[in-house]
Amino acid sequence: MPAAAANDLAAASHGGIHRVLLVGDNPDVSPATAELLEALGYEVQAVADAASALSLLEGGETVDLVFSDIVMPGPMDGLALARALRGKFPRLPVLLATGYSEAALNVNDEFPILHKPYGLQDLGTAMSNLARSDNDANLLPFLPKRAYERQNGY
Numbered sequence: 001m002p003a004a005a006a007n008d009l010a011a012a013s014h015g016g017i018h019r020v021l022l023v024g025d026n027p028d029v030s031p032a033t034a035e036l037l038e039a040l041g042y043e044v045q046a047v048a049d050a051a052s053a054l055s056l057l058e059g060g061e062t063v064d065l066v067f068s069d070i071v072m073p074g075p076m077d078g079l080a081l082a083r084a085l086r087g088k089f090p091r092l093p094v095l096l097a098t099g100y101s102e103a104a105l106n107v108n109d110e111f112p113i114l115h116k117p118y119g120l121q122d123l124g125t126a127m128s129n130l131a132r133s134d135n136d137a138n139l140l141p142f143l144p145k146r147a148y149e150r151q152n153g154y
Contacts, residue, residue, distance in 0.1 A: 070104070070107070
């Protein structure tokens, strides 16, 4: 099977998501996350910060989804990146990740969040939910804690 046909087949089996831009500053976590995504069948391109991700996409690089850590050093964190991407590329799905509950509270139900630590199954479920959703802000169980509590009567 030609490579282009194999890529089309993989994208179809993932709801049209084949190529993921991974944004994370931690040199220990990012490679492990890339391995999980690749194990799920995604092609991964990784960058170390939000500015690099934005520059790459504004330069014409095409991806099907951006998966970014929320907490990152520098002038733009993952949430600021997600908001910038929503303005510039409104159809590009964004999945955020964090191990800090305070960072998740700042998201205000705007984007789905995958809480750390997560494993292969959690990541696969989040990616699958994003692929099937027209509204990426409402992907249970990947809502910010406040939204989850509100929805569940806490």
